[in-house]
Amino acid sequence: MTMRSSLRYLHRGEIRDVSHFGPMTTLLDHLRLERGLKGTKEGCNEGDCGACTVVLGRLVDGHVSYRPVNACIQLLGQIDGEELITIEDLAASDGTLHPVQSAMVDLHGSQCGYCTPGIVMSLFALYQADGPVGRSEVTDQLAGNLCRCTGYRPIVDAALSACAARTENKPGDHVASKSAETAVKLASLRDGADLFVGSQTSFFAAPASIESLATLYHQHPDAILVAGATDVGLWITKQLRQLPKIIHLGRVVGLAEVHETADGLTIGAAATFSDVEAHMTAIDPDLGEVWRRIGSKQVRASGTVGGNIANGSPIGDSPPALIALDATLTLQKGDDTRKMPLEAYFIAYGKQDRKPGEFVRSIHVPRLKPHQVFRAYKISKRFDQDISAVMSAFRLTLEGDFIREARIAFGGMAATPKRAHGAEKALVGASLADEASWAAALAAIRADFTPLSDMRASATYRSDTAAALLEKALIEIAGTSTHATRVTGHRPVSEAAE
Numbered sequence: 001m002t003m004r005s006s007l008r009y010l011h012r013g014e015i016r017d018v019s020h021f022g023p024m025t026t027l028l029d030h031l032r033l034e035r036g037l038k039g040t041k042e043g044c045n046e047g048d049c050g051a052c053t054v055v056l057g058r059l060v061d062g063h064v065s066y067r068p069v070n071a072c073i074q075l076l077g078q079i080d081g082e083e084l085i086t087i088e089d090l091a092a093s094d095g096t097l098h099p100v101q102s103a104m105v106d107l108h109g110s111q112c113g114y115c116t117p118g119i120v121m122s123l124f125a126l127y128q129a130d131g132p133v134g135r136s137e138v139t140d141q142l143a144g145n146l147c148r149c150t151g152y153r154p155i156v157d158a159a160l161s162a163c164a165a166r167t168e169n170k171p172g173d174h175v176a177s178k179s180a181e182t183a184v185k186l187a188s189l190r191d192g193a194d195l196f197v198g199s200q201t202s203f204f205a206a207p208a209s210i211e212s213l214a215t216l217y218h219q220h221p222d223a224i225l226v227a228g229a230t231d232v233g234l235w236i237t238k239q240l241r242q243l244p245k246i247i248h249l250g251r252v253v254g255l256a257e258v259h260e261t262a263d264g265l266t267i268g269a270a271a272t273f274s275d276v277e278a279h280m281t282a283i284d285p286d287l288g289e290v291w292r293r294i295g296s297k298q299v300r301a302s303g304t305v306g307g308n309i310a311n312g313s314p315i316g317d318s319p320p321a322l323i324a325l326d327a328t329l330t331l332q333k334g335d336d337t338r339k340m341p342l343e344a345y346f347i348a349y350g351k352q353d354r355k356p357g358e359f360v361r362s363i364h365v366p367r368l369k370p371h372q373v374f375r376a377y378k379i380s381k382r383f384d385q386d387i388s389a390v391m392s393a394f395r396l397t398l399e400g401d402f403i404r405e406a407r408i409a410f411g412g413m414a415a416t417p418k419r420a421h422g423a424e425k426a427l428v429g430a431s432l433a434d435e436a437s438w439a440a441a442l443a444a445i446r447a448d449f450t451p452l453s454d455m456r457a458s459a460t461y462r463s464d465t466a467a468a469l470l471e472k473a474l475i476e477i478a479g480t481s482t483h484a485t486r487v488t489g490h491r492p493v494s495e496a497a498e
């Protein structure tokens, strides 16, 4: 395997080579402090406000696919092999504005202007995406962009207007007109080499294969693995931690793949939330909705399912859903792999069943079998871009109206994502047609957990909510077991960002 000691990315049609940078350098600092490109703004510096949004392009099946990311928590090394587009790059060299910029001007989408570069970049990514753009797509796209003064109505109008007028060769859309050229240049950056910038004591590495990753991590078990950096980025910007050795997983060939198997889905540890969203919706619409409400477009475009599990957080959204679905985790150390039920990975607060030098390789998620039904609900203070106070997931196996088996998992109720074993047991033999038979389970679920009070919710609220969510699931499932239509109770997306 060849080794490369400088980072390469495409910007303004030129391949840039960066041979000296610290492993913790963020993309935002690189832009503003090293390159003097100050159009990209810093607001929160923790992935919440979207002021720093830039767009990255990568080759997917021969075409350039664009996604918005928060430059404040994206590490510079993560953009190796990608095209970088910032707010300075949207207008053509003769000053003609990009259609998204023109629409923002024409429809008064900006007042103080601080959020505007980030909002324009998010909308630019939406403009480049395939598929129809309606109000819900726009509000979903903007859930990670905070505007404090204009109000979203004119911004949404500008987005709808620009995207409705999308045509090939639209004046001002010089990014699209160069996409074939860009694809060739991006292909030339795919050298298959392992990236290693720095020394044995301080480096940013991005191995290109599983073998290189396993070897490097085996040699440096003290290195920090970085997938999307939507957690690790904050260790740098908010906790001011020193992370001298970083191994990035984003270039490992095959690690981001998602495979449909006979009984389910195998998700590579580096697959992002966005990569997996459609697969999750196909398993169950509730699962798709939980996925859509994780962070924002920017967070989902970088954050990975592997990172959500590996970080061991008691409030991550995917573990409860995946535990209820009986998912299996595969870990790898050197050449050795081992599998375990996902729930067994979470031992105690801050303690996971992962050895030094071992990494998450993949997650297998079984599809629902006939007679199995699933529900999942995320409870958070804000509808979008918020961490859960309580996250719940339920999988019931039915025999007619009777519950033959139940798997129930919660986040936010204990020191780890955890099953409600008492409620599961009490539900076996209960009937969906007889609400009185649910009573034991509704009582048991309160005994299953001893939640904490914190800034997100009190212990009492959490216990009451857990029981209420179980009841909601049973009522909905009882309804759908006799009626064809499903009661989702989801708030329409169009209300979310307003």
Ligand SMILES: Cc1cc2nc3c(=O)[nH]c(=O)nc-3n(C[C@H](O)[C@H](O)[C@H](O)COP(=O)(O)OP(=O)(O)OC[C@H]3O[C@@H](n4cnc5c(N)ncnc54)[C@H](O)[C@@H]3O)c2cc1C
Pocket: 046, 047, 048, 224, 225, 226, 227, 228, 229, 230, 231, 232, 233, 249, 269, 270, 293, 294, 295, 296, 299, 302, 303, 304, 305, 306, 307, 308, 309, 310, 311, 315, 316, 317, 318, 358, 359, 360, 361, 385, 386, 387, 388
């Ligand atoms: C604004 C914002 C909103 C958010 N909203 C949500 C939300 O709604 N719901 C939610 O659940 N989370 C949310 N998060 C948290 C975060 O996005 C998730 O935890 C995400 O899944 C982390 O994945 P990552 O790839 O970015 O991990 P990273 O930050 O790269 O890594 C996280 C941890 O996992 C380790 N790690 C990563 N990959 C592996 C691997 N393959 N093997 C072993 N260890 C590994 C890292 O070393 C690190 O300890 C939010 C974060 C931000 C900044």
Ligand code: FES
Pocket: 041, 042, 043, 044, 045, 046, 047, 048, 049, 050, 051, 052, 053, 070, 071, 072, 073
């Ligand atoms: S500065 Fe707020 S998301 Fe980056």
Ligand code: FES
Pocket: 109, 110, 111, 112, 113, 114, 115, 116, 146, 147, 148, 149, 150
């Ligand atoms: S225009 Fe001022 S914050 Fe959005």
